[in-house]
Every structure is written in C-alpha cells, then in structure tokens.
Amino acid sequence: MARLIDSGPGCPTPTPLRGPNAAEARGLVYDDAVRAETDHLYPLVQDFVTPMEWPAIAPLVAAINRLKAEKNAVILAHNYMTPDIFRLVGDFRGDSLQLAREAAAVDADIIVQAGVHFMAETSKILAPQKTVLIPDMRAGCSLADSITAADVRLIKQKFPDYPIVTYVNTSADVKAECHITCTSSNAAQVVEAIAKEWNSDTVILVPDQYLAKNVAAQTKIRVMTWPGSCEVHEMFTADDVEALREAHPGVVILAHPECPPDVLEAADFAGSTSALANYVAEKHPHKVVLLTECSMSDNVAAENPGTNFIRPCNLCPHMKRITLENIYDCLVKGEYEVTIPEDVRVRAKKAIDAMLALPRMEKPLAFETGLKPLELEMVV
Numbered sequence: 001m002a003r004l005i006d007s008g009p010g011c012p013t014p015t016p017l018r019g020p021n022a023a024e025a026r027g028l029v030y031d032d033a034v035r036a037e038t039d040h041l042y043p044l045v046q047d048f049v050t051p052m053e054w055p056a057i058a059p060l061v062a063a064i065n066r067l068k069a070e071k072n073a074v075i076l077a078h079n080y081m082t083p084d085i086f087r088l089v090g091d092f093r094g095d096s097l098q099l100a101r102e103a104a105a106v107d108a109d110i111i112v113q114a115g116v117h118f119m120a121e122t123s124k125i126l127a128p129q130k131t132v133l134i135p136d137m138r139a140g141c142s143l144a145d146s147i148t149a150a151d152v153r154l155i156k157q158k159f160p161d162y163p164i165v166t167y168v169n170t171s172a173d174v175k176a177e178c179h180i181t182c183t184s185s186n187a188a189q190v191v192e193a194i195a196k197e198w199n200s201d202t203v204i205l206v207p208d209q210y211l212a213k214n215v216a217a218q219t220k221i222r223v224m225t226w227p228g229s230c231e232v233h234e235m236f237t238a239d240d241v242e243a244l245r246e247a248h249p250g251v252v253i254l255a256h257p258e259c260p261p262d263v264l265e266a267a268d269f270a271g272s273t274s275a276l277a278n279y280v281a282e283k284h285p286h287k288v289v290l291l292t293e294c295s296m297s298d299n300v301a302a303e304n305p306g307t308n309f310i311r312p313c314n315l316c317p318h319m320k321r322i323t324l325e326n327i328y329d330c331l332v333k334g335e336y337e338v339t340i341p342e343d344v345r346v347r348a349k350k351a352i353d354a355m356l357a358l359p360r361m362e363k364p365l366a367f368e369t370g371l372k373p374l375e376l377e378m379v380v
C-alpha cells in the first residue's frame, strides 16, 4: 500500500532534510548580492520552501547558476526532482526522452544530469563530445538494476526470432544488446513497429513486467517480458485507488504505466509523466491524484494553481540522492563523469536511433484504462 499524505489538497510532499548550514559549509552566505540574484526566484518555490529555509537554499541556487554560466554547463532536470532543483536551477525539464533529446541538441560543454545514472548514460550516448556529470554515482534505478547485458544475450539465444525492445530505464550495456528502445510515451507504438519490421507476432519487452503487461493490453501483438519492476510504482495498488475515491469524492486518478495493471484498470487516465502533466494542463481537473513519484505532483501543481492535488508519497530513493548541494559540488569539482566504452555507446545508440526514427508523435500516447489485466509469459 502506498503511503498517502492525508493532509488535504494542496499540501506539498516533504522536501529532503537540509542542514541549516549546507550553504555556509561550502563558503556560501546569504548576503545582499545573493538576495539581489535570487529574490525573484522565491515565488517559484514558495509553496515548497518556507521563508526560514530560503536563506539556506538561495546561496546554493545563486552559486549554481553562476557556475553554469562560467563553465558553459546546463542542468537536465527530470520530472522527479524536487521543486528547488526542477524550478530554480534546471535548464531543461521533462521526462527521460525529452532530456536525452535536449542533451543531443544543446550547445554546452558540460551536461549535469539531475536524474539517475541510466539517464546520464543516455545523454552520453547521444552527446559523446560533451562531458556528462552526475552529482551522485549511487543514483541508480531498480528497473535498470534488474537486468544485465548477459541476461539479454541469453534471451537472444533462447528466442532468436523475436525482436527485443528495452525500456529506456536500462544501462547502456543492456541497450547495446537490444534491437530498439522505448519510453512510456511510445512503448505501444514501438512494439507494433518492430513487430511489423520483423514480421513477428511476438515481441519481447524488458525489463519492466508491469509496463509490458500494460502495453500488451493495448495491442494485439503477443508480448513476453522480464520480471523487473520499479520499486516506486509497484507500491501502488487497486485498493489505493478505491481508498482515494472514497476519501476524495470526484477526484480524477491518473496513473503511470509502471504501476501494476489493476491500478491502470481502476484509474481514469494513464500515461507517461509527460502525458500526465499534459492531461492536467489541458483538462484542468478540479481535484486530481497522480500515481507516480512524489515530486512529480509538486512540479505539476506549481504549473497548475487551479487544480487541487492529493499527493501519494512514494519517493524514489535514487532520484532523491540528487540535491542542490551535490549539484553545486559536482559543478565545482567536475565530478562524477559518466563514460561509456565507445563500442557499447555505438551499439546502444543504434537501439535509441531505431526508436527516434519512428514517426514523431504529436503527444505522448495515453494508455487506455479500464482494461482487464493480462498475465504474460516471462523469458526467464
């Protein structure tokens, strides 16, 4: 069962604990110069950062923004970053595919990935000439860790006639062994396109069993999968959905497709983080809940003041390793650099390019809700 914050609409999720002297310990003080540089930024986070906390944050924000200009660096901030990172220092914001595309296109010498390790690798795959830094090398992912390149080689031996699609939440090594990548915005499109290309009625989609089951419900293609899961999204249950509807009559429930299929069955709408954000921006629901990582609701709420957000609090411990403090340290010290052996990078890029070569969709695909969950054959 997900832990639900029962503090009423509009209450933000907890921000990471920050020592009062996090900035001072780095020789940064809240002086007149910092006030002048940051006063206009406070309204962007006033729902999440108290006036008492601001003097500990503002010097870090000012210093990070100065360092970015000095070093020709940009920060790619994933939707699951806390609002202080997402709104105050992120230059590009969005889901992993949007960020990877920005990484390839941006005119910068340094990319700081405010996200997890596989995202930094994806940036490096698409922008090999740029230095890609991640503020904490331990920012991993339960999905990416669930499968290795050796596992994929065994799958290929066992099922040589079926194309293998990998969700982008995997290491570069794994991508290098797969035929094409997908995101939660385009997974059904990719499965159908690769099935057609291979003239196959079956596609293997790894490593997220729940994404695979949710995709299989949307297509006539037979999908086989791998027993990986996101430790954040798998905590949501259909009982949570029922409890939310009872506690908050009229609430609109949006779910990410990494949630188990019975959650999507019970939800009102499902899609990638971009699709969820678009839904709120376009439909303006009065009261909404986003069944996804905690900080996403804060970031969408900040853009949609007319909507009340009920906030389930499932934090991703890997995403939460990224903080303003270690972003500052990362820019000062130039660490930690993400590198990929060139042969692996080239093969991984082929899998990403195969996805990017598909017709670009105007909007991320929504997943139909209300469908009966399917059981899929595992490739292990």
Ligand code: SF4
Residues within 6 Å of the ligand: 116, 140, 141, 142, 143, 144, 169, 230, 231, 232, 233, 293, 316, 317, 318, 319
């Ligand atoms: S939210 Fe889930 S899929 Fe995303 S980084 Fe965390 S563990 Fe991985």
